[in-house]
Amino acid sequence: xxxxxxxxxxxxxxxxxxxxxIVTALLFGASAVSVLCVAGILAFLAWFCLPLVTEGQSAxxxxxxxxxxSGQFGILPMxxxxxxxxxxALLLAWPLGLGLTLFAHGLGPAWPNFNPARPLMALVxxxxxxxxxxYGLASVFLLVPLVRSGFSxxxxxxxxxxxLTLALLVLPTIVLVLDGQLRLVxxxxxxxxxxxxxxxxQELVHLALPLCGRGLKTAAVLGFGRAVGxxxxxxxxxxxAAQVPGGPLDSLRTLTAHIALxxxxxxxxxxxxxxxxxxxxxxxMSQAVNLGLRGLRPVQATLSAxxxxxxxxxxxxxxxxxxxxxxAGVCALxxxxxxxxxxxxxxALFFGDTPPLDALLHGAAVFDGLWPACLGTLYxxxxxSCLAIxxxxxxxxxxxxxxxxxxxxxxxxxxxxxxxxxxxxxxLFGFGLILLxxxxxxxxxxxxxxxxxxxLALLVLPYLISATRTCLEALPRExxxxxxSLGLTRWxxxxxxxxxxxxRGVLGGIILAVGRAxxxxxxxxxxxxxxxxxTPGALTDKFEALPFTIYxxxxxxxxxxxxxxxxxxxxxxxxxxxxxxxxxxxxxxSLLNGKSRRWGNGTSAYQRTTA
Amino acid sequence: MTTxxxxxxxxxxxxxxxxxxxxxxxxxxxxxxxxVGRSGSGKTTLLRALNRLNECLPDCATSGSVELRLGNEWxxxxxxxxSPEALRKRVGMVFQTPNPLPVSVARNMELPLELALGLGxxxxxxxxxxxxxxxxxxxxxxxxxxxxxxxxxGGxxxxxxxxxxxxxxxxxxLLDEPTASLDHKSARGVEELLLDLAGRYxxxxxxxxxxxxRRMSQRQSRRMFVLREGARLEAVAxxxxxxxxxxxxxxxxxx
Numbered sequence: 001x002x003x004x005x006x007x008x009x010x011x012x013x014x015x016x017x018x019x020x021x022i023v024t025a026l027l028f029g030a031s032a033v034s035v036l037c038v039a040g041i042l043a044f045l046a047w048f049c050l051p052l053v054t055e056g057q058s059a060x061x062x063x064x065x066x067x068x069x070s071g072q073f074g075i076l077p078m079x080x081x082x083x084x085x086x087x088x089a090l091l092l093a094w095p096l097g098l099g100l101t102l103f104a105h106g107l108g109p110a111w112p113n114f115n116p117a118r119p120l121m122a123l124v125x126x127x128x129x130x131x132x133x134x135y136g137l138a139s140v141f142l143l144v145p146l147v148r149s150g151f152s153x154x155x156x157x158x159x160x161x162x163x164l165t166l167a168l169l170v171l172p173t174i175v176l177v178l179d180g181q182l183r184l185v186x187x188x189x190x191x192x193x194x195x196x197x198x199x200x201x202q203e204l205v206h207l208a209l210p211l212c213g214r215g216l217k218t219a220a221v222l223g224f225g226r227a228v229g230x231x232x233x234x235x236x237x238x239x240x241a242a243q244v245p246g247g248p249l250d251s252l253r254t255l256t257a258h259i260a261l262x263x264x265x266x267x268x269x270x271x272x273x274x275x276x277x278x279x280x281x282x283x284x285m286s287q288a289v290n291l292g293l294r295g296l297r298p299v300q301a302t303l304s305a306x307x308x309x310x311x312x313x314x315x316x317x318x319x320x321x322x323x324x325x326x327x328a329g330v331c332a333l334x335x336x337x338x339x340x341x342x343x344x345x346x347x348a349l350f351f352g353d354t355p356p357l358d359a360l361l362h363g364a365a366v367f368d369g370l371w372p373a374c375l376g377t378l379y380x381x382x383x384x385s386c387l388a389i390x391x392x393x394x395x396x397x398x399x400x401x402x403x404x405x406x407x408x409x410x411x412x413x414x415x416x417x418x419x420x421x422x423x424x425x426x427x428l429f430g431f432g433l434i435l436l437x438x439x440x441x442x443x444x445x446x447x448x449x450x451x452x453x454x455x456l457a458l459l460v461l462p463y464l465i466s467a468t469r470t471c472l473e474a475l476p477r478e479x480x481x482x483x484x485s486l487g488l489t490r491w492x493x494x495x496x497x498x499x500x501x502x503x504r505g506v507l508g509g510i511i512l513a514v515g516r517a518x519x520x521x522x523x524x525x526x527x528x529x530x531x532x533x534x535t536p537g538a539l540t541d542k543f544e545a546l547p548f549t550i551y552x553x554x555x556x557x558x559x560x561x562x563x564x565x566x567x568x569x570x571x572x573x574x575x576x577x578x579x580x581x582x583x584x585x586x587x588x589x590s591l592l593n594g595k596s597r598r599w600g601n602g603t604s605a606y607q608r609t610t611a
Numbered sequence: 612m613t614t615x616x617x618x619x620x621x622x623x624x625x626x627x628x629x630x631x632x633x634x635x636x637x638x639x640x641x642x643x644x645x646x647v648g649r650s651g652s653g654k655t656t657l658l659r660a661l662n663r664l665n666e667c668l669p670d671c672a673t674s675g676s677v678e679l680r681l682g683n684e685w686x687x688x689x690x691x692x693x694s695p696e697a698l699r700k701r702v703g704m705v706f707q708t709p710n711p712l713p714v715s716v717a718r719n720m721e722l723p724l725e726l727a728l729g730l731g732x733x734x735x736x737x738x739x740x741x742x743x744x745x746x747x748x749x750x751x752x753x754x755x756x757x758x759x760x761x762x763x764x765g766g767x768x769x770x771x772x773x774x775x776x777x778x779x780x781x782x783x784x785l786l787d788e789p790t791a792s793l794d795h796k797s798a799r800g801v802e803e804l805l806l807d808l809a810g811r812y813x814x815x816x817x818x819x820x821x822x823x824x825r826r827m828s829q830r831q832s833r834r835m836f837v838l839r840e841g842a843r844l845e846a847v848a849x850x851x852x853x854x855x856x857x858x859x860x861x862x863x864x865x866x
Contacts (some may be wrong), residue, residue, distance in 0.1 A: 194695070
């Protein structure tokens with residue numbers, strides 16, 4: 001980092017060509033959007049929370065009772081609910097994730113013709129592509145009845161059910177962070193440790209893991225942030241009673257679910273104030289996570305005295321437990337989804353009773369099919385992509401190649417802040433924007449497709465920025481020096497040499513962002529999605545979308561046919577996101593291979609290890 | 612002179628590419644026995660075949676037999692019952708570049724003894740000090756044992772790695788161009804140390820520095836082998852070793 005920044009400042013002259021200054025200014029403008037956006041979110045939260053202080057509502061909001069009908073708007077039970085659910089999910093997911101990573105890194109069996117680590121890591125990557133609402137749907141109809149019958153009493157919609165599913169949701173985050181760290185640490189250790197007669201288990205437990213101290217913490221912090229910020233799973237599974245739960249079988253309500261529920265019921269203004277107080281709390285929690293991440297200094301190898309064999313045995317037990325339990329859980333949920341969803345696939349699923357050709361070519365209305373929702377999701381993703389991709393890529397270029405000094409640091413910390421904003425907050429931001437417009441310029445303002453797309457664009461913006469930035473910064477330094485020595489200006493270097501070299505990686509980042517935009521439910525719930533809107537005709541119309549259809553039908557289905565529709569929609573969405581993720585991954589993989597071929601120094605990994 | 616290492620028909624391939632092809636060699640105890648050859652001729656692979664370290668690299672296939680005399684018994688390195696860890700505890704290795712573990716000087720010495728040999732606190736400390744003295748490093752590091760090993764100079768780090776191997780009290784020491792990454796002065800220091808050690812251990816040394824190879828074969832018990840491309844192994848005749856001119860001519864032709 002320090003190196004690349006130095007190089008940025010003294011690398012090449014500024015504005016060698018007349019157009020250069022304009023381009024730089026445009027790139028800077030793209031980066032400024034992130035800063036403005038963070039400032040906007042903060043301002044909104046502050047503005048809408050103001051009545052808490054000026055009108056003395058804080059006593060009512062910061063209390064333990066939520067009874068809006070009688071004017072009691074206490075949000076503390078929800079804050080406790082968020083913390084309880086987030087930490088319990090983490091307590092489940094972190095050890096399982098650690099076990100899974102250890103299993104994949106050598107604690108599992110080493111059969112000559114079959115390495116179980118490969119399918120295991122493939123499964124973890126598949127898990128990253130499963131939309132939240134799909135997990136939610138499968139859990140509502142598989143896990144919740146199990147909880148209900150297993151622990152007789154209660155509805156099954158409980159802290160326990162939500163925590164179990166949430167643990168599956170955050171697990172891939174944890175595994176991928178740990179896997180990345182171990183990959184950094186182990187190559188240098190493997191031969192040394194082996195030459196000293198250490199077993200693979202000893203090497204991992206006593207040498208590699210202590211060196212990954214930072215990764216272990218980062219994984220926990222990121223996992224917690226993801227768990228606290230999630231809306232759909234608590235909303236669908238935890239029962240949503242506004243109370244502090246007495247035990248794991250009790251119902252609870254999180255801040256995220258609370259925001260979604262209150263906006264949906266559209267109550268009076270005092271409720272809105274408490275809503276934004278929830279938002280502020282949630283923002284505070286997610287940013288505390290963000291700060292926690294920064295506070296993690298790289299720990300320099302304080303290897304404690306190893307505690308003998310018990311630790312190794314524990315690690316092996318943990319590895320085997322997670323290698324069996326996690327795939328079992330995921331396969332059960334996804335298998336159930338396939339079992340219920342596959343029979344529904346067909347033209348009728350998408351078009352109902354309308355002839356498909358009429359719907360496709362002449363825009364005939366479809367009533368009992370997913371076609372309007374598919375179209376809605378398509379339009380939504382298209383508009384959001386048009387907004388986010390140019391901004392994100394430009395800002396990534398700016399941060400990687402042009403930003404320096406204080407401005408650069410400010411922008412990159414704003415991008416980090418933005419990346420930590422839970423999606424429901426982004427929806428709340430859009431909802432607040434409409435409230436503001438109604439009070440000021442435009443009394444008839446209402447939530448719509450354009451607003452949803454705008455909020456989704458802001459949601460995926462940080463992904464795009466960091467994907468572009470990482471790919472550019474990963475390019476070898478010689479490339480920049482070569483281009484500079486040939487007399488190219490900075491922008492020429494970026495546009496003609498660096499961007500083409502990084503293009504596949506950038507494209508991979510774009511596809512991931514599109515996948516993220518297609519599956520998100522929390523944002524659109526607050527900004528204009530409805531059921532039965534039909535095909536949207538204009539940007540200011542309400543619209544339907546696949547993820548919201550799944551959520552709605554899971555909760556409100558009137559007939560078994562409607563439930564089948566939900567499973568069909570879930571399967572469709574899952575296929576879509578899995579396809580996008582696979583595409584992004586293959587692009588990245590080909591970038592890595594291509595890099596060693598095109599930009600490597602001529603020695604392959606094999607030659608380096610055997611020379 | 613007794614035989615300490617007996618290699619028969621050893622073949623090693625990585626990802627289907629043959630690096631060593633049916634190679635046989637007997638190494639006498641003591642030494643140092645020096646192995647020279649162009650880079651890429653498979654010297655390192657041959658050395659790593661002796662403590663089965665090639666298996667830690669991807670896509671490696673080894674065939675043939677390697678027998679090592681450890682004390683009074685012969686150990687077949689590739690026999691099904693031989694565990695690689697047990698073998699590596701008794702065959703020390705020093706790498707081309709210093710590879711201290713990212714911990715303190717003292718932990719570098721003691722951690723492997725604790726994990727691999729399961730020694731108690733008292734014995735670990737004793738062995739560590741003895742080995743550091745043997746590697747002529749004790750006086751330089753005795754006041755900074757708790758400093759990170761990476762803060763030592765390159766030569767000190769390499770002697771630390773040597774001491775770490777010596778602390779296991781191995782019968783055989785495998786040295787893979789141990790002075791390649793050191794400056795001239797540190798290299799000479801390590802060389803003298805190795806000559807000194809060769810009286811007590813069986814030392815097999817890979818080198819592609821001709822002067823070093825010549826100096827290392829000044830001893831009485833010297834042996835030198837040339838590993839040619841195509842994995843042919845040639846012993847260098849004793850008279851060639853004595854005659855400086857002929858040796859240099861050989862080296863020129865070789866390197």
